[in-house]
Amino acid sequence: MAKKITMQQIADHLGVSKFVVSKALSGKGGVNEMTRERVIQAASQLGYFSQKKAYMRSPRTEPNTLKRSGAKHSVIVLMPNIRFQNRESLYWGKIMEGISISLEERGLGMVIISEQNVDNFVSLLNPEGILGLIGVGEISTPLLLEVHRMGLPIVLVDMEDPLIPSDTVFANNMDVMARLTTHLIGIGHQRLQFIGNDRYSRSFRDRSIGYRTALDEQGLPSQEGLVIPLPDLENGSFEPEIRSWISRKIKSKSLPTALVCANDAIALTARDILIELGVRVPEEVSVSGFDNIADAAKGSPSLTTVHVPKEAMGRRAVEKLLERMDKADTPLEKILLAGDIVYRDSTAPAPDGSGS
Template sequence: MKMEDIAKMANVSKAAVSLALNGKPGIGQDTRERILRIAKDAGYAAKVKPPAPGKQAKTLLFLAFTNSGIVLEDYYQQPFFRELIQHTEERARSKGYSMLFSSVDMGSFEQEIELIAEENATSAVILLGTNLSREQISLIAGKMPNLVVLDTMYETLPLPFVEINNTMGAYQAASHLHGLGHRDIGYVASSVRIHNFEARKRGFSQALQELGTDLPEPSLFTVAPTVLTVQDSFKTQLSAYKQAKGSYPTALFCENDYIAISVIKTLAELGLGVPEDISVIGFDNIRESIVVTPELTTIHVEKELLARTAVDLLTDSVQENQFSGIKTLVDTSFKERLSCAPIAVRVEGEETSESRV
């Protein structure tokens, strides 16, 4: 009998089982008694610790809702989230808190919310909001008000948010490509749309408009956002583009590094060199971006600063017993590597790598 089995039998999360078996606060008394009764009846071998009355456990809950789009079931192994979680846990530990992790299947959102809320109604929560809508976050906050939302933002919700400055990052990418002389630029978007991606698209389009160009519909490509391998659908889209325009784009901006790595592999299969034939920029600066060949030019996201800001905001609110609707944007920076180059132009029949101005 494992903790996962007890969690299923009690219809609670694994985190709740851990709290009950270790005598820690953070769940209701009825839930605790139900878990302990099931564990006892099932002959659970681990020693059950009685709750320590009057002792305030310093714990934070990291809550994620998983689906098959962006935040996968094993999201803690996805490069971006893996780094974010690592920094979050380290910051919590430095402030004397332990971090509990709980993930919920989006397919049973409303039912799971009730269970999580019953177990954690008074808990301090870092909610991973990456793939959540405004309505979903509002519903969660109504049941678990002591929270900070990480990695998204809805300006009209009176809640604390900590988000990447997505608009700025994509603006930086478009400006860089334009500065290298690229005018025939493609935009490779995720097929799964979230708040962050929409903000990146706005920032990219804004930069191009200010520079006197635009992003026409044929220059928009769509791919799966969490695939690191060659994508046949992208090859088909590129072929259609070339047939219509007579050539490939000279540069591609990708909404995240996963997409960029997949794009580089797909271009290689088509016999196209990066950056000799097409320059590529990603977004996030995950650790894998320096493993791919060539090393990926990307937008660096301050994941440690995101985590530190969220933890500090949450722990300060706990200490002061006051949760206010603070919105924090964390700026990005440009990370130049080897996947971008000035556009090749022809001068008197000879090709050079000077950028057009």
Template sequence: MKMEDIAALAGVSKSAVSLAFSGKPGIGQETRERILQVAKENGYLPKTRAAQPEASSKSLTFLVLANSGIVLEQYYQQPFFRELIHYIEVRCRAKGYSLLFTSIDVNAFSSDSHALAEDIRSEGVILLGTNLDRGQIASLADRLPAQLVVLDTCFETLPVHFIAINNVMGGYQAGEHLCQLGHEHIGYLASNVRISNFDDRRKGFLSALEERGLSIDENDIFSVAPTITSFQEELKNQLAAYQAAGRLLPTAFFCECDYIAISAIKTLTDLGFRVPEDTSVVGFDNISEARIVSPELTTVHVEKERMAHLAVDLAIEAIEQDHAVKTKIAVDTQFIVRHSSSAPSTAAVLSKPTM
């Protein structure tokens, strides 16, 4: 029996069977279990496991607490995390390590984390910390038997290895860019799910404005879903109420992540506004989709490859040397100017059709 036969019996593609056998993300847990059950019932033994029995002796585990509103169950399909995982896998292979994947529902953290600690077989764990608070990370650090590196957040008072984005710098760069273009009436598109990354981005952005004697009016702050890249009805409704109150649309918007920025461009375009002629839009993360949306998105570039390399290298160093003193690294950002931002137009935005 071949892999193609298992795929036919399970009603999935050959690539899905490969993902199920390798333990990599890309398919749902129910699908994975069905494929493995079909293989077991038909006596199929994946050749990759038999041919490489030594791989499990040198492995790292990528651990995710999903379903938080930011990190979804299918986190591996979210552009930012998809790119990050790719770079982690590449670095692991280069270092002679395999990468295992484990996830638990964040809502079942208390009950599942004990079992999780027993199930971890690798010597090192890279924990995606994007959506986690200090208490959750501290609890995992106490329970996990492996060396721990936390990626994409940082709590300075925890004795844990962290690799994080310099979010304050990125927010500052975005604010500086819009001010240099001459924008004074600036709107802010915030995530309706709060994490420390977003708070730090806001801090840096507001700092850049304050240095130039500017601020953001509370009426110019909008709250939207952070994981949607399509038209958002909720944003449309907020903008409609904004205009109904007789307010002029801001000449620029800063968005706390690229998902929000791409969604904003699509929503504004659907409503008859031109980006950047009527209003500029700036994002944060520089996901691959930022170059596909029209106009291409001006955004803050997060060094995902650099962060992935640092996380893998630090995890391996912790395994091999086990220093008592932990390391915290903040990776600086770069600002990428594309076509979604420009100097404010002299034309009155109020001339656009009301919603």
């Protein structure tokens, strides 16, 4: 039997005090961010988080008895960036809708928490009646550690944390982006450029990898695209950045024939700026997006994009959470739901004479 890993062993491994390790693993104040990351990394490497008795275990409730029970049962839905991740948002709202509908069908409640401060987060929790957590979008490691410490099962949607054992639900971003890029190459485009930032989210990174994989397989160089600064992506203020980039490309006569965008919001902005600056879409430049938000079908030309099964992702997260409660010891799963390319009017064969 493997020897139990203690906080003291982690402290000895790093040359710090047990008090520092305790503070770092609790997610509370008193240690700087660099030290916290070192402690979390060491704890993960030593196997601290994988120990069955390292954390408190919440009472297991059989899923098929939940509706018959008179007790109130709820699932925490953690969404730190509530400004963009809410029921009204074009992307996250559909995931939330899937979670909400699936829970309602089972007679379960949903508690939405946007708190990012660990101390405040803990004070909001009442473990009694909490079945587990579904995290939507990017969530900090300290917050997830606190939930894990409480012994609550975790399912993450559209993100993963290598230090936190959890099930995850994603769209097959990499594969479907590779298919979309291959299609654009197949209709004659050899000067393509990606717009996004692969540091923004796991989904953006996978879409960037899929794009580059398709170029590599077709023997095309992966040209430097527009990397939108993270603050601009997070607050949705990337229009000036895209406008400046397109203007420079037009002036230098180096505009690509196809823009492969990391999501629809970026693609719609690029499409409108191109048209405003006198570039015909798709006759001169094709534009594609990703997510198939409602606005993708509006405007002219309508946007070629990838349909992400957003509501199905939310539903599958609920199903997985209840499965995990029933079968806590089964291997963790990374669930990929298939996306589909939606061909619309913003893409067309490359203009004559546009090859490299």
